[in-house]
Amino acid sequence: MEKFFGKFMILPERTTGFKECAEAMKLSKEAVGLIATCKNMIIALERRGDVIWDFTDFGEVQEEFVFKLGEPTSSKTWGYDVKSVFKLDGEVLRGEHDFAGTKTTSARYYEGDMLVFEMTAKGATAKTYYQRLSKLMEKFLGRFRYLPEKTTGFDKWADAMKLSPEARGLIKSCRNMLIALERRGDVYWDFTDYGEAKEEFVFRLGEPVVSKSIGSDMKSVFKLDGEVLRGEHDIGGFKTSSARYYDGDFLVFVSEIVMRFQKPNQSLELTAGEATTKGYYLRESQIMDKFLGKFRFLPEKLTGFDNWADVMKLSPEARGLIKTCKNMLIAVERRGDVYWDFTDFGVVTEEFVFRLGEPVTSKTWGYDVTSVFKLDGEVLRGEHDFGGFKTTSARYYEGDALVFESQIMDKFLGKFQFLPERMTGFDKWADVMKARGLIKTCKNMLIAVERRGDVYWDFTDFGVAKEEFVFRLGEPTMSKTWGYDVKSVFKLDGDVLRGEHDLGGFKTTSARYYEGDTLVFEMTAGDATTRSFYQRPEKLMEKFFGRFKYLPEKTTGFDQYADAMKLSQEARGLVKNSKDVVTELQQRGDVIWDLADYGAAKEEFVFRLGEPVMTKTWGYDVKNVYWLDGDVLRGEHDFGAMKTSSARYLQGDIAVFVSETAERVIGSSLLSL
Known part of the structure; x- marks a missing residue:
């Protein structure tokens, strides 16, 4: 009997002979309608003690009874009183039934992996086909990566849902969100990994479940509807529905607001179709496919190995x-639910298995290594611990060639802001170098190193001038530095990035290393050494992060400023009439999220320091650029007809926001921490 136990969903398009059988049985219109219109009928058999429980769910109506093999049983079926006896006949479960005087027979058996339910009455036979629910669910099982560039409708949906800034940011800033469904015994495990946060719960189809979703308590029921996995959700009174289905290779996750309560005992606001978001996902295994297979080494294209091996202190072997x-x-190679990684050096081979996102220990070049592999868009990244020595790796394509990159440079990558007050030894060094003004007068120098394919891009922004060049570790490179033609070679020496430089015959050296979380850039010429200190901008930005409450009574110059700006009455009123304005800045991944909540309206956007960004401010389209100037966060803003600048800084425990036209300071707002 075990093969007949479980839940099965009808495949209505495969039904045959139903009309003829219904006529022979003289079924009522109600009974015919119940069966014919049900596209998602579920039937189930379950052993319960010494009896078998038979259940049918038509959606609007459910029917159930219990029976023992070989013993008569009575049930209510399609509105009729029915007497039945069930018996096993080899691989077939047969039934004999009396529908109020009409004799019928039934048979359940398998054709391949489909369960067939056959009903015969007066020579007419109907056949309905069912698929085990767990089989239909298989297409939704597995791990799927979010494709943010294909998402639609999120902002409008989030507004209608009144999602908190934290919840919005969790989704919007997440480039590599992972969702997963897994069968665990008789339940399904649902998992979402946002990177910064993880959410998980278990559910059974058709049964209510309570979970935490985007930081809110959510009550859900999930059901299969043909090729679609549907959910009905209640998030604190907000009724939403969801649907997961396939669009080609892509798994689509649709969330739609069905209705929401304005206030108790008041009418509903229907928002279906107006607030719908669609997110697209691709199965991780499909993304991984490009990395599967065998690949031959191209030794003539190897770069940077000797310097890398020196830093790694690799043995001669x-x-x-x-x-x-x-x-x-x-x-x-994919082997079941793991990936098999194999390297053949000819004289020796190495192999191990791994799962994405899970730590694995392997023997590599004779070392014990702990690794975690993750997909990052089109790149397979690894983090490795060689007995305390940390490295990263990346596999990606350049044309049709697979590149395997191993890095120990990560700590030097990124943007760094100059801390001029900490500089030492500059004057003596500058006398030797005969170089001074560009560095000495620059209070907001920014340096950056970025990985670009197989080279590193080095960039310095002095404000009035910019310099850039590319280099490979261990290979000579030419650059223009402070107006000089410079030949340099960069090498890693343990935790130090060293440089040897030739300025037209004048030899100098440089070293970059960390003191705590501060990057030190040390330059030596002759017997003179200067040390300059840098901090990552995101670290310097921390003082500006958090929620700030507006103090309208301390604001000065707003009316004059608004006149100069020719602000509309709506824009003036938004600021002047709002007593509880809140502003907020937060770091979200590699961007900064800016929120202004006026109560009657909200404005938000994300930006990166030094990069232009378009915003909607007080109803205007504005082009902005933000940068750090010491302890001040400055902005330049183009309102089309008017250019303005802004500055944010701290005065004790008060945050001050100054906005000025190009001519003079017009006004400032003070915000309490």
Whole structure:
């Protein structure tokens, strides 16, 4: 009997002979309608003690009874009183039934993986086909990566849902969100990984479940509707529905607001169709497909190995294994639910298995290594611990060539802001170098190093001038620095990035390293050494992060400012009539989220320091650029007809926001922390 136990969903398009059988049985119109119009009928058999429980769910109506094999049982079926006896006949579960005097027979059996339910009455036979629910659910099981660029309708949906800024940010700033469904015994495990936060719960189809979703308590019921997994959700009074289905290779997750209560005992505001968001996901295994297979090493294209091996302190054996191997083969293969990673050096082979996102220990070049592999868009990234020595790796494509990159440079990558007050030894060094003004007068110098393919891009912004060049570790490179033609070679020396420089015959050295969380840039010329200090902008930005409450009584100059700006009455009123304005800045991934909540309206956007961003401010389209100037966060704003600048800084425990036209300071607002 076990093969007949479980829940099964009808496949209505495969039904045959129903009309003829219904006529032979003289079924009522109600009974015919109940069966014929039900596209998602579920039937179930379950062993309960010494009896078998038979259940049918038509959606609007449910029917159930219990029976023992070989013993008569009575039930209410399609509105009729029915007497039945069930018996096993080999691989078939047969039934004999009396529908109020009409004799019928039934048979349940399998055709492939489909359960067939056959009903015969007076020579007419109907066949209905069912698929096990767990089988229909299989397409939704697995791990799927979010494709943010394909998402539609999120902002409008989030507004209608009144999502908190935290919840919005969790989704909007998440580039590599992972969703997963897994069958665990008789329940399904639902998991979402936003990177900064994770959410999980278990559910059974058709049964209510309570979970935490985007920070809110949510009550849900999930059901299969043909090829669609549907959910009905109650998030604190907000009724929403969801649907998961396939669009080609993409799993689509649709969330729609069905209705929401304005106030108790008042009418409903219908928002269906007006507030719908669609998110697209691709199965991780499909993204991984490009990394599967066997790949031959191209030794002539290897770059930076010697310097990398020096920093890694690789043994002569390990170096030789790689450098002398002209026909190295690497392979990745999917084996069940794990990936098999294999390297063949010719004289020795190494292999291990891993799951994405889970730590794994392997033997690599004779070392014990702990690794975690994750997909990051089109890149397979790894984080590795060689007995305390941390490295990262990346596999990606350049044309049709697979690149395997191992990095120890990560700590030096990114943007860094100059801290002029901490600089030491500059004057003596500058006398030797005969270089001074550009550096000495620059209070807001920004330096940056970025990985761009197989080279590093080095950038310095002095404000009045910019310099940039690219380099590879261990290879000579030419650059224009402070007006000089400079030949440089950069190498990693443990935790230090060292440089040797030739300025037209004048030899200098440089070193970049950390003191705590501060990057030190040390330059030596002759017997003179200067040290300059830098901090990541996101660290310097921390003082501006948080929620700030407006103090209208301390504001000065607003009316004059509004006149100069020719602000509309709506824009003036938004500021002047709002007593509880709140502003907020938050770091979200690699962007900064800016919110102004006036009560009657909200404005929000994300930006990166130094990069232009378009916003809607007080109803105007505005082009903005923000940058750090010491302890001040400055902005330049283009309102089309008017250019303005802004400054945010702290005065004790008060945050001050100053906005000025190009001519003079017009007004300032003070915000309490």
